[in-house]
Amino acid sequence: MAIMGNKILLKNFTIDIFAFLVMFLPRRLYFFGAFSYRIIILFVLVLCLILRKGKLSISNTIIDIPMIIYFVITGIISFIHLQFSTGIGYIIDTCLVLIIIYNLLQKEQDINRFINVFLAFLGIYAALGVIECLTGFNIWDLVHSAGYQRYRFGLYRSYGSSTNFTNNGAFLMLCLPVVVWKMQQEEVRKKRYGVIYGLVFLNILATLTRSIILCTFFLQFVWLLKSGMVQYIKKHFMQVITAAAAVLLVVHIPVIYNFLNQFISMFVALYDYETANEISDSFGSNANGIGQRFLLYTWIFDAVKDKILFGLGPNCPFEYTFMTLTGKRMIKTSIENQYLVHLYRYGLAGLISYILMLISIILKLWRNMENDLTGRGGKCTFGFMILTTVFVYFISGLSFAASDDFRMLFLILSLFFVHCQLIKRGEPVNDELSNEI
Secondary structure, three states, X not given: OHHHHHHHHHHHHXXXXXXXXXXXXXXXOEEOOEEHHHHHHHHHHHHXXXXXXXXXXXXXXXXXHHHHHHXXXXXXXXXXXXXXXXXXXXXXXXXXXXXXXXXXXXXXXXXXXXXXXXHHHHHHXXXXXXXXXXXXXXXXXXXXXXXXXXXXXXXXXXOOOOOOHHHHHHHXXXXXXXXXXHHHHOOOOHHHHHHHHHHHHHHHXXXXXXXXXXXXXXXHHHHHHHHOHHHHHHHOXXXXXXXXXHHHHHXXXXXXXXXXXXXXXXXXXXXXXXXXXXXHHHHOOOOOOHHHHHHHHHHHHHHHXXXXXXXXXXXXXXXXXXXXXXXXXXXXXXXXXXXXXXXXXXXXXXXXXXXXXXXXXXXXXXXXXXXXXXXXXXXXXXXXXXXXXXXXXXXXXXXXXXXXXXXXXXXXXXXXXXXXXXHHHOOOOOOHHHHHO
């Protein structure tokens, strides 16, 4: 009985510590020459091995052949370029997370416990991000400063515990399906999860990252349509018209109008050069950065054309000198396109295997999109929200390069696929550890 109690305590501790630290630990903090979150992943792996008596397993529901091919190719290319830590670290961030979740969350209550802890700290994380946007104070900089001092419209861009603003926004967007699903299911605590949703949404806005903000608005619209927004509008037509009229009146308040005008101009500047010049002083650097993103296709091809098959390696720095329309000489050092990053680092072999893995993930989500974490289908199931979020995330990869948010993608995917596995079995895994718990 004592051993059983110890196992329960150890498992609950492992779930709690992983759900907390996977989000809260600064991505830019190093321990013993390695990223801190990788140390935590390895630590949780050891605890899983103890709980599972040294026997770990995995299912093709979680890791399939396209995924294996992708990680084998990127691993081999990393090793060819003698960049062992990068290759191993990439596998730790992704595949190892899938294996841990599969072996750690063996029952429905395990998944619920992980999600509850994760969302509790997500709310705190998002609140800190909103504060950061207004004050510039980033609590994670007390441990390791990223040195960012970038403003847009007089606000501080929120990057939280991430390495940059875009990755923080992508991570938060990937969390939204979990928050919205919980808000739909928990009638008693609906307001609590509504507050978490509001904070996460505000934190996404606080990153002032245009691509992620657009993706987030699009997702909310799709989910509302799926949930019956059209039917709701028809049923409450007068109330909706009244609310819309009230919003129009509020928008005409000068302070709000000026803010919304700047906010909208931020997106118009992506495609309109004159608007980009008009807002450049208040917006900050790179007001019309979309132009560079289009030119990146030519620049990357020029850089990699002699090693097009296997690329230049995962740690090869990128630099391209160009002249702006005003005659200013600039050096481009970032590749804001996840697909071009793969072409540059891993060549056509890495890019094609990456795209095939993404297609495989989308197909698996499509087949399971009616699954909900309650085991019941609905108008807007968890499966549907995950599918649409991941699809939009892959599309948004055309405008930014993923890093730590890619690890969060695999974490969210593993939560859903583990539950699909439980649904397929018809009951929680009936092994020794599950029986004891």
